Amino acid sequence: MTLTLNLGFDRGNARTNVATIPDGTSAFLEIDVSSMIAEGNMKRYQMIQAGSGGTDHLATNELTVEHDDSVYFLADFADQGRNPTTGFGDKNRYHGKHTKIALMGYSAMMATRIASSTREAVVNLVMGVPFRAYQEQQEKIVSELVGRYDYSFKGRPFVLHIDSVRVFMEGAGAAIYQGFEKDATIGVVDSGSLTTNLLRFDGARAHTEECTSFEIGIGTARDRLNTRFEEKYGRELNQNEWDQILYASLGKVPYPELYADGESVDIDDLRVWIASSIAQTGSDKNTLISKLWSSQSGKTASSFKKVLHVGGGSYYFHKSLQQIIKSAERPQEPERANSRGFAVLANQIAQRNKVLKRA
């Protein structure tokens, strides 16, 4: 049985969000995972599969893709592989192997969640990229991603046909999901781990002269924190430690107990340093936002009816954004707004294409 999926795909540098609206429903089916992908160790992978190592079998939510004689461990399971990467900073990340593996894995995951016996899917993809990548790489992304993929997902063979790819600016999905204002201007600030995207829409039309993206994000704050940590404690933070410190800064989890050369790290250092790293990075972002959207009066985005603050970085930078745009709003689950909007867009594009084919 072949399933058709109209997918909204937001491939962030830290997290990947995928959404679809299964046929016959009016609800989103969503994936929200770490963007990490690692090379799997084939021998160890097979040992675990066969159970001969005396360890547990792979859990049902440990995600693997086997493609072109290589094994990849996805999302949190990437911790168990070699060279885990999110493709952070790779200019070709939107059409390279990392994105293809993610699409193979998460398309199969969606399809089998909808119909467990499915082994083949057709995908119509709508994805967002930073504004600069949208201007420079749209055609390359489409030509690289469209095609047929034969692979195994969690040990079972799967065939994926990516029939169509439409590329839009990150932030556009969020604007669609939250809704445009027919006769008014809205702004979107999409705060990510590597990039910040700024979009202006007059009604539903993008005002491209006031759209841009720049490379300041949560990753910038991480680098600042890492520098201070290394200066005092003589080593870098790893990805796990950084994630825990970041979540702790929101009060979601306790600060982690860390060690350097056997000595325990002062938690107050972590608390103070993360706060100042985020504040400094927020200030850098504000400088560039003001530069694009300020009026002669010196106020920022004052003629906009609203400014939406979306993306995972909005949890950390919203207070600082409100210092220059008092009316900035952060919707519920801001990290999912883009993929949801792109899923809705994918559905509408598919419906329009059906009408055209009938005509």
Place this chain on the structure above:
Amino acid sequence: MRDYTKYYYIEVALRRDHPAIQNMAAEAERRDVPLSVLVKQACIDVYGEDSERPSRSPKKKEIEVVSSVLEQSISSANDFLDNI
């Protein structure tokens, strides 16, 4: 409470060079308790008593059905397509 000690055993088996695991192993030896006891306590400390399996976002499920599609989103999508 879900038993995720087994999961961490896999992590320990595969990543004995991980500093957190080495530190924990040394602490376990010093206190003369099994490593699994410290691993389990660390899980509870970080992820809470009722957490799902350990992950970077302990409260998020990887795949789930969520809220209904908003009518305004559909209308906005059509407006967007009409303007490109």
